[in-house]
Amino acid sequence: MSDKKQVRKLLLGNEAFARGAYEAGVTVASAYPGTPSTEIPEALAQYKGELYCEWAPNEKVAMEVAIGASMSGARALATMKHVGLNVAADPLFTAAYIGVNGGLVLVVADDPGMYSSQNEQDTRMMARAAHVPVLEPADSQEAKDYVIKAYEISEEYDTPVIVRSTTRLSHSQGLVNIGERITPPAKTYEKNIAKNVMVPANAQKRHPFVVAREERLTADASAMADLNRIELRDRSIGIITSGIPYQYVREACPDASVLKLGLVNPLPRRLIEEFAAEVDELYVFEELEPLMEEQVRAWGIACKGKELFPLVGEYSANLLRKVLYNETVEARTVPEIPGRPPVLCPGCPHRSVFSVMKKLKLHAAGDIGCYTLGASPPLGVIETTVCMGASIGTLHGMEKAHGKDYIKNWVAVIGDSTFLHSGINSLMNMVYNGGTGTVVIMDNSITAMTGHQHNPATGKTLQGDPAPTVSLKKLCEAVGVRHVTEMYAFDLKDLEALLKQEVARDEVSVIITQSPCALLKENPPIRNQYKVDAEICRACGLCLKPGCPALTKDANGKTKINDTLCNGCGLCFRTCPFGAIKMVDSVIDQI
Amino acid sequence: METYNIVIVGVGGQGTLLTSRILGNLALTKDYDVKLSEVHGMAQRGGSVITFVRFGDSVAEPIIEAGQADLLIAFERLEAVRYIHLLKPDGLLIMNDERIDPMPVVIGAAEYPEDKIAALDDSARVVRIAARREARELGNLRVFNTIVLGAASLIMPFAVEEWEQVISETVPAKTVDINLVAFAKGRTFRKDQ
Numbered sequence: 001m002s003d004k005k006q007v008r009k010l011l012l013g014n015e016a017f018a019r020g021a022y023e024a025g026v027t028v029a030s031a032y033p034g035t036p037s038t039e040i041p042e043a044l045a046q047y048k049g050e051l052y053c054e055w056a057p058n059e060k061v062a063m064e065v066a067i068g069a070s071m072s073g074a075r076a077l078a079t080m081k082h083v084g085l086n087v088a089a090d091p092l093f094t095a096a097y098i099g100v101n102g103g104l105v106l107v108v109a110d111d112p113g114m115y116s117s118q119n120e121q122d123t124r125m126m127a128r129a130a131h132v133p134v135l136e137p138a139d140s141q142e143a144k145d146y147v148i149k150a151y152e153i154s155e156e157y158d159t160p161v162i163v164r165s166t167t168r169l170s171h172s173q174g175l176v177n178i179g180e181r182i183t184p185p186a187k188t189y190e191k192n193i194a195k196n197v198m199v200p201a202n203a204q205k206r207h208p209f210v211v212a213r214e215e216r217l218t219a220d221a222s223a224m225a226d227l228n229r230i231e232l233r234d235r236s237i238g239i240i241t242s243g244i245p246y247q248y249v250r251e252a253c254p255d256a257s258v259l260k261l262g263l264v265n266p267l268p269r270r271l272i273e274e275f276a277a278e279v280d281e282l283y284v285f286e287e288l289e290p291l292m293e294e295q296v297r298a299w300g301i302a303c304k305g306k307e308l309f310p311l312v313g314e315y316s317a318n319l320l321r322k323v324l325y326n327e328t329v330e331a332r333t334v335p336e337i338p339g340r341p342p343v344l345c346p347g348c349p350h351r352s353v354f355s356v357m358k359k360l361k362l363h364a365a366g367d368i369g370c371y372t373l374g375a376s377p378p379l380g381v382i383e384t385t386v387c388m389g390a391s392i393g394t395l396h397g398m399e400k401a402h403g404k405d406y407i408k409n410w411v412a413v414i415g416d417s418t419f420l421h422s423g424i425n426s427l428m429n430m431v432y433n434g435g436t437g438t439v440v441i442m443d444n445s446i447t448a449m450t451g452h453q454h455n456p457a458t459g460k461t462l463q464g465d466p467a468p469t470v471s472l473k474k475l476c477e478a479v480g481v482r483h484v485t486e487m488y489a490f491d492l493k494d495l496e497a498l499l500k501q502e503v504a505r506d507e508v509s510v511i512i513t514q515s516p517c518a519l520l521k522e523n524p525p526i527r528n529q530y531k532v533d534a535e536i537c538r539a540c541g542l543c544l545k546p547g548c549p550a551l552t553k554d555a556n557g558k559t560k561i562n563d564t565l566c567n568g569c570g571l572c573f574r575t576c577p578f579g580a581i582k583m584v585d586s587v588i589d590q591i
Numbered sequence: 592m593e594t595y596n597i598v599i600v601g602v603g604g605q606g607t608l609l610t611s612r613i614l615g616n617l618a619l620t621k622d623y624d625v626k627l628s629e630v631h632g633m634a635q636r637g638g639s640v641i642t643f644v645r646f647g648d649s650v651a652e653p654i655i656e657a658g659q660a661d662l663l664i665a666f667e668r669l670e671a672v673r674y675i676h677l678l679k680p681d682g683l684l685i686m687n688d689e690r691i692d693p694m695p696v697v698i699g700a701a702e703y704p705e706d707k708i709a710a711l712d713d714s715a716r717v718v719r720i721a722a723r724r725e726a727r728e729l730g731n732l733r734v735f736n737t738i739v740l741g742a743a744s745l746i747m748p749f750a751v752e753e754w755e756q757v758i759s760e761t762v763p764a765k766t767v768d769i770n771l772v773a774f775a776k777g778r779t780f781r782k783d784q
Contacts, residue, residue: 010625035631115630139626139653172626172653174616250651260672318656331658332714333674337669338701340693342603342638370636378698451631544697549637552692564732 007178011233012168016140016176017107020147021077023049024103025184028069029053030062033450034081035116036170037109041079041462044225048463050181050224053077055462058388058421059084063091063106068106068186070160071196073187075151080258082110082123083387092160093130094198097206099158099213102187103151109165112287113314116167118368118387122288126163127265133161133217135227136243140174146262149227151184157213164264166287168244168314172266193456195582200523208387214266220303227262230248230275235326238279240272240292240303245285248580251558253324276301277484283308284325287315293498330537332355344373346550347518347527347567349489350416350442354379355546355571356495357440359467362411364440367391369415370517371442376549382413389414389422396430396438404436408503411438417455424475430509431480437537438502439510442471442489445515483509490515492574519565527568529584536580543572543581592623594647595748596655600674601729601735602691603637607738608718609762610664612644612741617757618646628653639670640691664743666736667691668708684715685743687722687735689724691721720780726773733774734766752780 011019018039021029026156031041031054044053056062080088085108088418095104103569111117119384127134143165150161151276164524194202221228234284235254235342241249242261259275260265276282276296284293284305293305309315322325323580344351357364358381358457366382375382383396391412399407414423430437447453459469476484483505487495495513504507539557545579551572552566559572560580573581595613599607611627617627617671623646630640655677663678665671665686665687678684687727711717725733737758744754755771762770 008621009620010627022635030783038631168628168653171631173625173629174650174653175625209753247652316654316656317652329658330680332678332680334673335686335703335704335710337672337694337707338693340602340639340669340673341695342636343694345604345636352755373636377694377700428682447738465594547698549694549697550699 008171009178011144012038012039012141012171012173013137013140013165014109015043016143016174017079017147017163017165019176019178020144021105022047023144023179023181024151025146025182026077027051027149028066028074029077029079029423030056030065031079031446032056032059032084033453034084034109035450036111036167037079037081037084037107037165038450038453039170040107040370044077045463047284051431053462055272055455057456059088060091063088063095065090066104066106067098070100070102071098072101072189074102075184076102076104077107079107080109082108083117083119084108085123085126089126089130090284092132094203095160096130096132097198097203097210098196099209100160101153102232103153103184104158104160104530105147105150105551107147107163107165108540109167110288113167113169117579118385122289122291123162123164124265124291125289126184127164128291131214132160132162132265133157133263134164135262136164136194136264137262138243138246138260140170140172140176141416142262143169144176146227153474155185157217158348159213163468164243166244167272198269208407212375218266218269221263221266221268221414224263224268227247228268228271229260230271230278231258231260232278233276233289235258237283238275238281239285240275240296241284241285242292243287245287246410248317248320249285252320258267261292263470264292267292269299272296273299273301285309285320299455301372312571341376342373342411343376343549344370345518345567346548346565347569349444349513349515349518350374350489350571351379351546351548352571353440353495353513354381354517355412355575356492357381358497358545360496360499362409362499364411364413365391365395367412367418368449369418371413372416374413378545388418389426392430392437392439395439395488396426396433396435399437400433401434401558404506411499411503412543413440413442414459415448416441416443417453419472419537420456420470424479425475427481427508427510428479435508436506437508439508441512443472443512443514445514446520448517448519452517454503472512481508481510483507484512485510485516488510488515489513490570490574518569528570529563530561530566530570530581531584532561533580533582534558536578538578538580542577543575546571546575548572563582592647594645596642596649596660597644597662597664598655598660598674599644599664599666599679600639600641600670600710602670603640605640605666607640607642607666609733609739610736611644613757613761614644615646615754616645616761619762620753621749623647624650624763626650626653639673639676639767656678659686661744662746664739666739669693669703675715678715682715684711684717685689685739686717686719687739688719689721689723705759718780721779722777727778729769729773729776731769731773734769736772737773741774742780744778745780757763
């Protein structure tokens, strides 16, 4: 026992992942933000001077940066959300063949229940396809410990390792024992073309290595007591589980026997067989895909899983109580009430742009960002959303299916960060292949939805250094767009005229609407104060149409501005045809 | 100690995150095991938000499920109804008596259900606090949630000094004084009110 008093801190799962990377001696990290993974690189940024971390324009780039750092001998990290792994899949699948020099770890955060995502895919399935091991922690302490362990496995087995998180782990805080940063074994770059150049002749030799590596890891996994452990209690029920579901098992079945897995790909066969032999009834309790269950069944071990527990959504302790013991916890019922969906913030420049599109009855192919909320009532302008960067490609596809006149009342809508993530490729395609679409880049000077992360167009890096800024206008011009116009997002009349003109044009055009996110603390937009003059207000409701949360109706149907919610953008002021909304004061700083 | 469960609900931007962090830090002063669960991302954009605070000798899951909350703190009336199923049968609801219309109400697609909010009193112990009005009187609208916390503190196992210490350490430095005044104001609400 050490004499030093153990320092314990309450850390978000994501902060614990970052702490683990720091303690493991990581020196290079790259990431693209995505809920629920965003806070990992943000927490790493504090160790400036001891390690380097950056925002990459997308997850594929982040993965490649980490691969390069690993090849050169450094311990490297890439982080992303589950769908980000799709973008990074190309380098990942081949990095699995190449292996590592310095340890290479990805932290990937899944989103069961889809709190902030467009699908509910299971990273373990991706990892199995790539033949990459997966560790799955169950609390903040394990989040830190498993990242450290992942680097050991990565270097021992010559493989990238994925540490899988979920929303509940990433965004829950728990106590963590803080440790010291280690200096990992020094490694230098060695020229090794057979290992690092994946041309067919070399890859053909590496693939058998990948197969053998997985077999070796499977054989060793049963003895990895710090990751996989049997907790024998009452033997009538045995539950195989991992991650956050393990905590639900602890809550609902404190007396049951449990096989708690920390390494979930590949699975420890001998340990599972041993556990199955000890218990009467075997259950597999895993959120999303039946990855463990299918493997257990494939080994001829009888178990129950997805016939009892759903394939969709988050699990809970109450689910276990119901299924295993037929117990229902006494609780009140919630009457039918209106929902409270997320909405564009008061003062959001996207609302202004959408209000003009709505007036012109335009349809919009949408993308991923705050502006996806433009699909919700009362705006309802966004009509398609697939994945990061998809808006421009989908619009182009519509045109090629039905001809250019078909999209004369359509636009593609994409944010600044998403455009740089992957939208630029689709714009190139549209120009190259003779499209005529109109693309609106809603530039709010930040990656807003995930909580204000910098990107190559904002002029600042993750660790706070000034950076060159990409000119969106010049970038669009460089790929061959001849009509690129920048316009203030609240300039309603000119924007209306410009949209009419550009959708009619038989050529690709780009409109860049500009105004910073209303929540930006640095360089906030001009915030004036507005008041409704009830004498002039005719209760026509025109100002309410864009759906600003700061506006309500009084008893007479006249508009009222909630001064604590209002961010002073002036959209209502500009919308009112009767001049009933007055500028009261120019406010520099709101507390 | 058996795990104590607090649910905090409100509308994105109302400060549920800061409130849960104050409660988490408070539990740490007593060396309890603590877990907090938060909502980030999309839901914060003016949507319904919920955070969980659990502390005790050993805490397993980070969330609080139906019928398990000892205390439900609602910063908005409609949100109190939305999450009332989480409250234990004998649990306490502390509600900031404020109405914020959700978008379906703003655009006239739904009615704000005042009747269902009033009906909460039939099935639960409810403390209503006009915290926004009180905060306005104190000269800072943002401290309304500290007023609510003051009321909540009356039924929780921590001394006033412990609360004041943690609030001072958790809120932004320049707002410490006004938050302590707000907390004291909250403690003037009787718990059986």
